[in-house]
Amino acid sequence: MAYGFRDNILRVNLTTREITVEHPGEAFFRKYLGGKTLAGYYLNKEVSGECDALSPENKVIVSASVITGAPIPGSSRFSVCAKSPQTDGFGSSEAGGFFGPELKFAGFDAVIIEGKADKPCYLWIKDGEVEIRDAAHLWGRATGEVQEAIREEHGDKRIRVLQTGPGGENLVRFAALTNELKHWNGRCGMGAVFGSKNLRAIAVRGTQKIEMKNQPDVLAFTKWFAEASKKAEGVQEFGAAGTSSLVTILDSMGILPTRNFQSGSFEDAAKICGSRINEELLIKRESCYACPVRCKRVVEYISDDAAQNIDPAYGGPEYETLGAIGSNCGVSSMIDVCKGNELIGKYGLDSIATGVTISFAMECWEKGLITAEDTGGIDYSWGSKDFLKIIESIGERKGFGDVLAEGTYRASQKIGKGSEKYAMHAKKMEFAAHEPRGKWNVGLGYAVSPQGGDHVVVEHDHCMMGEPNMDPDYLGAGDIYPMMKWGIREPIDPIGLSHKKVVMFVMLQKMWAVCDTLDLCIFLTEPSRRLTSMEHITKFVNDICGWDMYLDELIQIGEKATVLGRLFNAKCGFGAENETLPDRMFEPLQGGALEGMKMDRAEFEEAKKIYYDITGMDRDGKPLYGKVCALGLEELWFE
Numbered sequence: 001m002a003y004g005f006r007d008n009i010l011r012v013n014l015t016t017r018e019i020t021v022e023h024p025g026e027a028f029f030r031k032y033l034g035g036k037t038l039a040g041y042y043l044n045k046e047v048s049g050e051c052d053a054l055s056p057e058n059k060v061i062v063s064a065s066v067i068t069g070a071p072i073p074g075s076s077r078f079s080v081c082a083k084s085p086q087t088d089g090f091g092s093s094e095a096g097g098f099f100g101p102e103l104k105f106a107g108f109d110a111v112i113i114e115g116k117a118d119k120p121c122y123l124w125i126k127d128g129e130v131e132i133r134d135a136a137h138l139w140g141r142a143t144g145e146v147q148e149a150i151r152e153e154h155g156d157k158r159i160r161v162l163q164t165g166p167g168g169e170n171l172v173r174f175a176a177l178t179n180e181l182k183h184w185n186g187r188c189g190m191g192a193v194f195g196s197k198n199l200r201a202i203a204v205r206g207t208q209k210i211e212m213k214n215q216p217d218v219l220a221f222t223k224w225f226a227e228a229s230k231k232a233e234g235v236q237e238f239g240a241a242g243t244s245s246l247v248t249i250l251d252s253m254g255i256l257p258t259r260n261f262q263s264g265s266f267e268d269a270a271k272i273c274g275s276r277i278n279e280e281l282l283i284k285r286e287s288c289y290a291c292p293v294r295c296k297r298v299v300e301y302i303s304d305d306a307a308q309n310i311d312p313a314y315g316g317p318e319y320e321t322l323g324a325i326g327s328n329c330g331v332s333s334m335i336d337v338c339k340g341n342e343l344i345g346k347y348g349l350d351s352i353a354t355g356v357t358i359s360f361a362m363e364c365w366e367k368g369l370i371t372a373e374d375t376g377g378i379d380y381s382w383g384s385k386d387f388l389k390i391i392e393s394i395g396e397r398k399g400f401g402d403v404l405a406e407g408t409y410r411a412s413q414k415i416g417k418g419s420e421k422y423a424m425h426a427k428k429m430e431f432a433a434h435e436p437r438g439k440w441n442v443g444l445g446y447a448v449s450p451q452g453g454d455h456v457v458v459e460h461d462h463c464m465m466g467e468p469n470m471d472p473d474y475l476g477a478g479d480i481y482p483m484m485k486w487g488i489r490e491p492i493d494p495i496g497l498s499h500k501k502v503v504m505f506v507m508l509q510k511m512w513a514v515c516d517t518l519d520l521c522i523f524l525t526e527p528s529r530r531l532t533s534m535e536h537i538t539k540f541v542n543d544i545c546g547w548d549m550y551l552d553e554l555i556q557i558g559e560k561a562t563v564l565g566r567l568f569n570a571k572c573g574f575g576a577e578n579e580t581l582p583d584r585m586f587e588p589l590q591g592g593a594l595e596g597m598k599m600d601r602a603e604f605e606e607a608k609k610i611y612y613d614i615t616g617m618d619r620d621g622k623p624l625y626g627k628v629c630a631l632g633l634e635e636l637w638f639e
Contacts (some may be wrong), residue, residue: 538551
């Protein structure tokens with residue numbers, strides 16, 4: 001009997017309409033566990049490096065993990081992988097909510113989607129039964145309307161819908177996927193891949209419980225977490241504010257991305273900060289499956305002008321959205337930022353890429369590289385009165401929005417005139433709302449992450465500065481990996497990339513990759529609010545699955561996620577030259593507490609080499625054959 005996992009991987013070919021189920025066995029699930037690692041295996045094995053990301057040859061892998069569906073706080077997440085239409089390389093994005101557990105309750109660990117349907121469709125899964133259904137009546141409609149229509153069609157409000165929006169249908173390269181309208185697989189353009197396959201949604205309903213080998217201990221951990229979280233100040237603060245409190249915190253530190261990363265401080269940060277939104281617009285907090293923290297914002301605004309009303313169905317903006325479409329675009333209207341969040345949700349876009357792409361265009365406007373003649377009269381000045389129109393034009397691919405729908409990198413190629421230097425991306429994926437010149441570790445992460453400009457591949461620098469930010473016993477592996485003590489018991493400055501910091505980066509990258517593999521929320525395992533230790537994780541994996549896994553085995557499986565991403569990128573032709581940052585990061589920061597700060601290019605390049613050496617990569621960043629063999633991935637090796 002399988003504990004934790006179903007041993008059912010669903011394969012759907014939209015071209016032939018063939019539906020099959022594969023049973024890879026317990027050894028396979030112990031080797032890959034799920035999430036990004038399991039999905040990365042199939043992507044490497046079955047998708048060509050040469051294929052167009054928006055062609056039928058690309059595949060989408062939606063993967064839960066062996067612990068998804070168990071009542072573990074933070075275990076609600078799932079991964080979606082495909083070749084990215086943004087980066088033309090490894091694409092992976094994780095989301096919380098309820099879809100991942102529901103997929104397991106319906107009887108499946110993962111779904112592999114192949115080919116392209118000849119007309120709009122959606123996938124309907126219920127307790128092991130699978131259908132490809134017509135979606136002509138759903139095409140072109142806002143995400144909220146589609147979710148409601150699918151639930152009405154089947155007469156069940158508890159159906160969980162993972163969907164792209166009109167942005168994905170229109171092949172906006174940074175289109176995202178959403179479930180419950182509030183939880184997002186935002187990065188890497190997974191929504192555009194859905195759209196390229198004429199797949200609007202996957203709707204799931206399941207009633208099959210998850211069997212656990214040692215259920216009493218799992219339930220005991222859940223009870224302990226619920227009680228401990230009530231007494232943990234960091235957890236309570238996070239539940240009350242979510243990530244939105246970072247706006248004023250990062251502004252005071254001089255690292256709030258402002259006006260396309262030109263400055264680290266926004267003069268109107270207090271107008272769009274989380275506390276003000278909570279005080280004036282917040283109507284409730286919501287949660288993910290089995291989590292007592294309830295960190296999700298839900299905001300509402302009712303105005304005499306109906307066009308300004310904010311629909312609570314789309315939740316509320318978290319920090320990344322506030323930073324990307326707020327300070328980074330010079331938008332100081334709290335209502336405009338929250339309305340922008342709603343529009344992004346309706347169109348199914350990545351709020352980070354949307355904001356950074358718009359801020360790029362705004363700087364081009366500021367520098368005179370684009371004018372009203374290019375934009376059809378729409379104003380692209382900082383904090384533009386046409387800000388919401390710009391979002392709509394991108395989602396609909398109309399006018400100049402069609403250029404921006406290609407993303408920052410490709411838009412800069414089309415505009416030319418030297419605009420390329422204002423494109424803030426790594427591997428063609430827009431930076432998240434974190435300033436590398438004040439967080440050098442994050443900058444290195446943007447560069448060497450298989451996904452590109454990803455901010456959740458490793459711990460952020462200010463959590464390496466010692467107490468109270470860093471618990472020296474958190475990793476719980478000092479005896480196994482003595483190197484981990486560097487940077488934990490010896491605080492590391494956020495400025496700089498010493499060899500000790502790179503060692504710390506590598507070890508923490510493995511830890512965060514464990515979270516992406518098991519689909520665990522990093523916010524319950526990171527500094528100041530970490531209640532779930534690596535020992536806890538190892539124990540409940542064993543309690544759920546009935547295994548005897550040790551911590552080092554778990555860490556090695558997390559490492560596979562990163563190596564699989566890098567291996568796929570090498571197959572796509574990526575090299576060390578792709579792992580870089582825009583010139584702006586090596587130029588002085590303007591304004592704020594860190595005015596004048598810049599990254600050192602020579603130190604950055606040396607850190608990359610040290611990273612390659614430690615992680616078993618060649619000088620071009622490709623995993624060495626020995627590293628691939630050590631992780632049991634030799635079947636995926638190529639010369």
